[in-house]
Amino acid sequence: MRYSVALLALASAAFVLPLVPARAQQAPQQSPQWFVPGQQQQKAPPRTNPHATPQAAPTPGPEAAQTPQPAGPPPPQMQLQLPPVPQLPPLPKGSAPPAAVIGVLGVPEVMRASTAAQEVERTIGGRRAKLNQDAQKEQAAWRDMQQALVNDRAKLKPDQIRTRERALQDRITNAQREFRERNRIIQEEGQYALGQIEQTLIAVIRQVSESRGMNLVLHRQQVALNVNEFDITAQVADELNKILPHVIIPAEGQEPPMVPVKPQAAAPSKAPAAAGGAPQAGASAPAPASAPAPAPSVSVTPAPPSPPASNGK
Numbered sequence: 001m002r003y004s005v006a007l008l009a010l011a012s013a014a015f016v017l018p019l020v021p022a023r024a025q026q027a028p029q030q031s032p033q034w035f036v037p038g039q040q041q042q043k044a045p046p047r048t049n050p051h052a053t054p055q056a057a058p059t060p061g062p063e064a065a066q067t068p069q070p071a072g073p074p075p076p077q078m079q080l081q082l083p084p085v086p087q088l089p090p091l092p093k094g095s096a097p098p099a100a101v102i103g104v105l106g107v108p109e110v111m112r113a114s115t116a117a118q119e120v121e122r123t124i125g126g127r128r129a130k131l132n133q134d135a136q137k138e139q140a141a142w143r144d145m146q147q148a149l150v151n152d153r154a155k156l157k158p159d160q161i162r163t164r165e166r167a168l169q170d171r172i173t174n175a176q177r178e179f180r181e182r183n184r185i186i187q188e189e190g191q192y193a194l195g196q197i198e199q200t201l202i203a204v205i206r207q208v209s210e211s212r213g214m215n216l217v218l219h220r221q222q223v224a225l226n227v228n229e230f231d232i233t234a235q236v237a238d239e240l241n242k243i244l245p246h247v248i249i250p251a252e253g254q255e256p257p258m259v260p261v262k263p264q265a266a267a268p269s270k271a272p273a274a275a276g277g278a279p280q281a282g283a284s285a286p287a288p289a290s291a292p293a294p295a296p297s298v299s300v301t302p303a304p305p306s307p308p309a310s311n312g313k
Contacts, residue, residue, distance in 0.1 A: 103214040104226050105205065106233040111197070113237040116247045120193040123249050127186050131179065138175045142168065185255055192256035196247045197240075204239045208232050 111117045145168050153161060209217055212232065220226075220233070250256045 098215060100216045101212075101214045102230060103209055103212065103217040103232045104220050104223055104230045105217050105236060106220040106231075107201075109220075109233050110201065110237045110240060113241070114197060115241050115245050116197050117194075119246060120190065120197070120249065124186060124190040124193070127189070127252055131182055131186065135179055138179075142172055145171070182253070185253060188256050189250050189254075193247045193249045197244065200244045201236070201240060204236055204243060205232075208236050208239060 145164075149161070149164050149168065156164070205217060209215070209232070214232070217232070220231070
């Protein structure tokens, strides 16, 4: 309770202190009226020299007395002056890409039909639900301890109150650290399991596209209209379930295997990409040492967030 009162006092001071300079700034300042432009000001009459010879001075017009004269023309607007674009020489003629043979794939549908993905969802989802239940039970225990301290405060000594308050704070700190660690491990377990599905899915897409003679695979959400013969979703899902019906999920509370990340050297420009744009899992298994033979590049990029469009025949 003392901590709560102290925190309230500090919070009140934080809200009161900024008001003091604000009021000081709002105090009216006496500014001379003759500095306001566009108004006729009362000036002191010029001193006259009785010994000077009177001369006829030009009388300014009424507009000159009311409108202040500008100091000069406004400065011109400036912009950056970039250097000229270099002359680009023509490049030698290269080989034309092959004719596009297009396939359409629904990745969310494949993941829903995957038995391995369903297993991961059940296992990891159950561990998350258990973590939430444990956190709720621990929070209830904190409230009970705090209420008991409030009820016994009148008959406790100051050192006993401090001891119980310190014990409650230590329990809260240790429990929060434990829950964060458990949550981190659960996330890594899910990434490890999904990483196995992702890398196998890339290989299956390449296998199915090669068997159908396709060299370009698009997400179904990116296509407004296509015929069913372009869609390889069902075939990819069947092959994925045959090759990977289950995945390795670490035991509860056990961290998945990790390897140190090595800096990758710059790959030659002619090296074909395994599958460009494929999502990489944070704790996925290490890639095989020998890559498969290069095949027609099939882009497997993350699906856009837009809802799937209807397919027509």
